[in-house]
Amino acid sequence: MDVTEELQVIDAVLKGDVDRYEALVNRYQKPIINFIFRMVGNYEDATELAQDVFIKSYVSLAGFNRQYRFSTWLFRIATNRAIDFLRKRKVAVVSMEGDYEDYTPQYKSDGSSPLETLEDGRLKTLLGDAIQQLPPEYREVIVLYHVTETSYEEIAEITGLPLGTVKNRIFRARKMLKKILEGEI
Template identity: 35%
Template sequence: MNSLDDHTLIRLVLEGNTSAFDVIVRRYNTKVYSLAYRLLNSVEDAEDVAQDTFSQAFKGLGSFRGTSKFYTWLFRITYNLAISQRRKRKPALSLNSQTDSQGEITLPSDDASPMKNMEDEEGKTLMDKALGLLSLDHRAGLVLKEIEGFSYEEIALSLGVPVGTVRSRLHRARLELRAILEKLDKERADL
């Protein structure tokens, strides 16, 4: 069943085969969690959103029209839940706040030097912190384009905005991210 495409699995689920939905969950769980984490910058919130995403997807599977990729539809659920989760808590990040990169496990390669591994981890932590300071709209666009590899059209469909809006948001997000990274890097150098 793992080799079946998404549309076949969805058809099976709608026919009552719930084990087909287990395949869908296994197929997309990491992506949904990773996306939720990058949007919320919180392990606990990301776990909640990922679980709720699959719960809502299961309940609403009959409304999936199949005119887009299944992951695009699943992303939209994740994004909407992340916005709701974000509204429930106060976004208490500042340029002086400390964040960690829980939930993102990277194993150093055997041939990499300890200094290189430390630099890579510092860069990743700095990027996570900078992404956390962006607005949710800017962060979502960057994550979808740069990390998930979505096209502008797929991002527009996922976010429910025109392609031109996606392009302008990404442009502004990149400028904002660059400014934040420069400021964080300067603060780190001053320490």
């Protein structure tokens, strides 16, 4: 479904043809669930929140700004919903900003990076856990960029951050992940 088709579907839904909305749900259910899943770290919560996102999107569809892509708008709702959920859940997220640069990993360095020695499956498992330790504002950009393969520009539109800040946050998030992983190994 391209952008023009999406706009046609949106117009039809706004005119009262609710059933057409299912095409948008089918198109975006997987990326939205994956995004929220990596944000909150739990599949059941992710599917429930994703449902909320699609319902909220439907309810406020009349306010959709056509200068953005529908996906941008949907991910903005998903981002807000996920961050709101994380705040309410009050997960003890340790603020890494400013601290991670002073962190010393607990392994003996032989000159090569421990990340290089990890087998692929274990690295992914550790990485999944490490993402959950990132502060939400870093988690959202890294998940959007790497997991849902959203461009820097679109992330800037979704989060409302300047492009430079988005790139900086993604870079810093990867450095935080590296430090967390080195601590795990």
